[in-house]
Amino acid sequence: MATTALPQTGTYSRAWLYDWLTTTDHKKIGIMYITSSFIFFLVGGVLALGIRTQLWVPHNTFLDPTLYNQVFTMHGTTMIFFFVMPMLAGFGNYAMPLMIGAADMAFPRINALAFWIIPFSGILLFSGFLLGGAANAGWTSYAPLSEAKYSGVGQDLWIMSILLNGVSSILGAINFLVTIFKLRAPGMTLLRMPIFVWTVLVTAVLLLFAVPVLASALVMLFIDRNYGGSFFDPASGGDAILWQNVFWFFGHPEVYIMILPAFGIISETTPVFSHKPIFGYKAFVLATIAIGVMSFGVWAHHMFATGAVYLPFFSLTTFLIGVPTGVKMFNWTFTMVRGKIQFTTAMLFTVAFLMSFLIGGLDGVFAAATPVDFAITDTYFIVSHIHYVLFGGSATAIMAGIYYWFPKMFGRKLDERIGKVHFVLWFVGTQMTFFSMHLLGLAGMPRRIEDYAPTAWEPLNQLETIGAFVIALSMAVFLWNVFVSARSGEIAEDDPWDANTLEWATTSPPPPHNFDSLPEIHSERPLFDLKHGGAHGGPPLPALAGDGGGAA
Amino acid sequence: MFRALRSFARSPRIRLAALIGFSLLVIAGCAQATNDNPIPGFFPPPAATVQGEDTSGLYDLVFWIVAVIFVLVEGLIIYSVFRYRRKKGDQELPKQTHGYFPLEVAWTVIPIVLVLFVWVVALQVQDKVLAESPDPAVTVDVTGFQWQWTFDYKSLGLSYTGAGADGPTMVVPVGEPVHINEHSNDVIHSFYIRDFLFKRDVVPGRVNSFEFTVKEPGTYSGQCAEFCGLGHHQMFFTIKAVSPTDYQAWVKSEQAKAQATQAPPPSGATVIQLSASNTTAFDESTLTAPANKPFVIAFTNKEATGGPPHDVVIVGPDNKSITGMPLAQPGQTVNYSEPALPAGTYKFFCIVHPNMTGTLTVK
Numbered sequence: 001m002a003t004t005a006l007p008q009t010g011t012y013s014r015a016w017l018y019d020w021l022t023t024t025d026h027k028k029i030g031i032m033y034i035t036s037s038f039i040f041f042l043v044g045g046v047l048a049l050g051i052r053t054q055l056w057v058p059h060n061t062f063l064d065p066t067l068y069n070q071v072f073t074m075h076g077t078t079m080i081f082f083f084v085m086p087m088l089a090g091f092g093n094y095a096m097p098l099m100i101g102a103a104d105m106a107f108p109r110i111n112a113l114a115f116w117i118i119p120f121s122g123i124l125l126f127s128g129f130l131l132g133g134a135a136n137a138g139w140t141s142y143a144p145l146s147e148a149k150y151s152g153v154g155q156d157l158w159i160m161s162i163l164l165n166g167v168s169s170i171l172g173a174i175n176f177l178v179t180i181f182k183l184r185a186p187g188m189t190l191l192r193m194p195i196f197v198w199t200v201l202v203t204a205v206l207l208l209f210a211v212p213v214l215a216s217a218l219v220m221l222f223i224d225r226n227y228g229g230s231f232f233d234p235a236s237g238g239d240a241i242l243w244q245n246v247f248w249f250f251g252h253p254e255v256y257i258m259i260l261p262a263f264g265i266i267s268e269t270t271p272v273f274s275h276k277p278i279f280g281y282k283a284f285v286l287a288t289i290a291i292g293v294m295s296f297g298v299w300a301h302h303m304f305a306t307g308a309v310y311l312p313f314f315s316l317t318t319f320l321i322g323v324p325t326g327v328k329m330f331n332w333t334f335t336m337v338r339g340k341i342q343f344t345t346a347m348l349f350t351v352a353f354l355m356s357f358l359i360g361g362l363d364g365v366f367a368a369a370t371p372v373d374f375a376i377t378d379t380y381f382i383v384s385h386i387h388y389v390l391f392g393g394s395a396t397a398i399m400a401g402i403y404y405w406f407p408k409m410f411g412r413k414l415d416e417r418i419g420k421v422h423f424v425l426w427f428v429g430t431q432m433t434f435f436s437m438h439l440l441g442l443a444g445m446p447r448r449i450e451d452y453a454p455t456a457w458e459p460l461n462q463l464e465t466i467g468a469f470v471i472a473l474s475m476a477v478f479l480w481n482v483f484v485s486a487r488s489g490e491i492a493e494d495d496p497w498d499a500n501t502l503e504w505a506t507t508s509p510p511p512p513h514n515f516d517s518l519p520e521i522h523s524e525r526p527l528f529d530l531k532h533g534g535a536h537g538g539p540p541l542p543a544l545a546g547d548g549g550g551a552a
Numbered sequence: 553m554f555r556a557l558r559s560f561a562r563s564p565r566i567r568l569a570a571l572i573g574f575s576l577l578v579i580a581g582c583a584q585a586t587n588d589n590p591i592p593g594f595f596p597p598p599a600a601t602v603q604g605e606d607t608s609g610l611y612d613l614v615f616w617i618v619a620v621i622f623v624l625v626e627g628l629i630i631y632s633v634f635r636y637r638r639k640k641g642d643q644e645l646p647k648q649t650h651g652y653f654p655l656e657v658a659w660t661v662i663p664i665v666l667v668l669f670v671w672v673v674a675l676q677v678q679d680k681v682l683a684e685s686p687d688p689a690v691t692v693d694v695t696g697f698q699w700q701w702t703f704d705y706k707s708l709g710l711s712y713t714g715a716g717a718d719g720p721t722m723v724v725p726v727g728e729p730v731h732i733n734e735h736s737n738d739v740i741h742s743f744y745i746r747d748f749l750f751k752r753d754v755v756p757g758r759v760n761s762f763e764f765t766v767k768e769p770g771t772y773s774g775q776c777a778e779f780c781g782l783g784h785h786q787m788f789f790t791i792k793a794v795s796p797t798d799y800q801a802w803v804k805s806e807q808a809k810a811q812a813t814q815a816p817p818p819s820g821a822t823v824i825q826l827s828a829s830n831t832t833a834f835d836e837s838t839l840t841a842p843a844n845k846p847f848v849i850a851f852t853n854k855e856a857t858g859g860p861p862h863d864v865v866i867v868g869p870d871n872k873s874i875t876g877m878p879l880a881q882p883g884q885t886v887n888y889s890e891p892a893l894p895a896g897t898y899k900f901f902c903i904v905h906p907n908m909t910g911t912l913t914v915k
Contacts, residue, residue, distance in 0.1 A: 362618045
């Protein structure tokens with residue numbers, strides 16, 4: 001038997017910057033995803049402040065219509081394609097391989113490629129501001145307004161940027177799927193996967209089916225604009241509604257792409273900080289799959305007012321998709337019931353998610369009833385709805401995720417006291433900004449208007465503008481927290497939260513190869529089993545880790 | 553007991569909850585709706601049409617169902633948060649319940665039954681709201697284009713186009729079905745009247761139609777609700793409902809007026825010529841107008857056919873602007889009637905191309 005000298009294992013020392021630029025380590029790529037998304041979140045947030053400042057008083061001249069239309073288009077596009085999606089992909093990248101006991105993603109180099117596409121496509125998108133105007137047809141880019149006759153070069157940059165972004169999503173989705181199906185640790189059966197991994201799995205399937213449809217729509221629009229095609233412009237024989245059908249066939253699964261991994265984060269933090277397992281694991285998995293399947297059958301509810309939709313069918317599917325989402329609300333709430341809830345900042349954000357997302361979900365019931373939708377669609381009621389889902393929902397869950405996984409990523413905890421200030425400002429700001437939008441919508445204020453008459457709309461608009469700045473302040477507090485904690489925060493143990501899943505069974509931060517050894521896996525809570533003795537009702541240990549106090 | 557209460561009230565969580573609760577109350581307080589003053593509230597304004605009344609009833613049903621669910625679930629969340637918070641020194645693991653099947657079945661089945669019920673009710677209301685009568689009293693063809701509306705009473709030979717703060721007015725009789733056919737010349741718009749609780753998209757290449765029956769005489773303002781470009785926010789229109797007799801009288805007088813020739817600009821007013829041939833600048837960069845007298849800007853768009861529209865917006869020293877509407881299409885001359893302005897230096901620009909600017913001296 002010949003012996004071969006194996007290359008030395010372990011870390012080679014490389015220059016810090018070179019190391020990050022060339023890394024294929026899923027943890028570093030995950031952190032870069034999260035950092036890049038966070039920068040785009042701040043940029044999108046500044047754009048939002050621009051919108052809110054313009055709407056502070058009637059006949060304001062802060063942004064002229066040309067700029068205002070670019071600003072709200074770029075706000076929506078940035079938040080959806082460059083903040084929420086890649087942020088959740090970042091959490092998936094960082095946590096998912098650790099949670100299933102894998103050493104890395106299945107295709108580490110493709111993983112790096114998928115990440116690096118994001119900042120460059122973002123720069124492409126924003127270059128419009130320097131090249132004669134960014135995209136200005138709204139993030140939905142409805143044809144024919146997005147055709148060459150009505151919008152300029154920014155729209156072409158938007159198409160190219162979103163196409164690239166979609167390539168990144170597809171690469172990421174394939175990588176997630178192969179990793180989950182091929183690299184799970186021995187004993188990690190599908191029904192022992194943490195809920196977060198399940199949501200990443202279903203999201204990856206949605207991306208794989210939905211994003212190519214968006215890509216086809218984008219290519220058709222590009223051909224229309226640049227090569228004399230006539231897919232979407234009725235003036236040359238196209239169909240304006242076709243764009244909406246194709247766009248929303250992507251766009252509604254997209255909504256779940258942006259919320260399912262957020263559900264996953266909440267499904268980790270709720271059990272950990274309630275010290276109880278998730279209530280109804282299998283029902284939760286089933287509900288996640290049901291949402292994934294049904295999300296492809298509801299797209300036309302964005303188009304009820306077009307008069308080109310078979311209303312009863314899409315009304316029914318829209319009502320029904322609320323049911324599995326409701327099941328999840330109950331699962332989370334009953335996970336807390338009879339638990340011993342520890343109010344870390346991550347758990348506070350979790351509760352804020354539950355309270356806000358419920359509002360976003362219930363708004364959907366109004367929109368599902370077609371006659372009510374005729375009244376409220378394209379008004380601020382819908383703006384409120386999407387922000388309760390995406391900001392009160394996804395963004396709040398993202399904050400919970402950051403406080404939850406920060407100690408694992410950097411070996412130090414974020415400061416809990418500053419964290420609570422951040423939380424209070426965030427929660428109050430969210431409600432101030434988005435709740436009264438319901439009322440404005442019912443009072444007839446359309447979305448995407450740059451100006452309004454001096455009416456009773458004014459005080460509520462001012463409340464919302466103040467709320468937006470409160471949220472901005474909360475982000476300043478958060479940045480301060482990261483700055484302080486990264487330097488001198490409390491050193492995190494391997495398992496600072498008394499958590500359940502495998503990422504907490506390794507060091508904080510984990511070594512490049514993730515695990516030196518893995519505990520046996522008998523349930524969706526292998527680490528809990530290890531600490532508290534047995535998967536199947538074995539005697540629990542009497543003591544919980546920590547100081548035993550929930551108080552800050 | 554007292555000490556327990558006091559420490560309860562001092563706990564940061566309680567204070568936080570009180571703060572949140574207070575903020576929500578303030579928001580709710582800001583939003584009390586009354587009938588005579590349309591301050592934004594939790595309900596849409598009283599419906600002005602028969603169809604809108606049905607929608608309003610459905611809204612109320614959905615609202616109360618949603619409100620009950622909201623209170624129950626938020627209540628349960630808040631209760632759990634306070635009741636099951638971990639107390640100091642408590643290191644015992646709570647009972648590890650993994651689920652309870654009957655409960656999970658209940659919260660799956662009950663919502664399904666509930667949404668099916670709402671769906672059936674909504675469908676019935678939808679049939680009423682979208683019903684069209686075979687023989688409507690009035691038919692109006694609505695055309696939306698950037699950023700104006702045209703209302704055509706084709707059978708009566710009347711047509712109205714307008715833009716600006718009120719837009720064109722559609723006069724309709726009360727108590728009779730009014731049939732609307734929608735057309736678009738360019739992009740998608742949406743014909744939205746808040747008090748009708750209704751909107752319908754105006755889609756190029758497609759004729760959408762619907763009907764409404766106004767209940768009471770009155771003036772109802774409408775606005776484009778589908779984002780359609782630069783002037784989207786000022787694409788207004790007005791619907792004026794009058795009694796059937798007044799409506800007949802209005803038709804007669806309007807038809808008589810239409811027979812007469814178009815009136816020239818108000819006589820005696822100064823007419824200032826202005827034109828634009830490209831998107832870089834106006835052909836004249838300085839204009840002079842008399843102080844404290846209304847005047848007319850006769851604006852000619854000299855672009856070739858297929859070129860962009862232009863208009864003239866005057867901005868005073870106090871930043872108040874007078875927007876010239878409608879936009880002048882290529883080859884078109886539009887007379888903008890400007891109000892009497894005090895002496896001073898004003899700026900003007902094109903709303904489509906804000907880089908096109910000039911100075912107006914009023915003396």
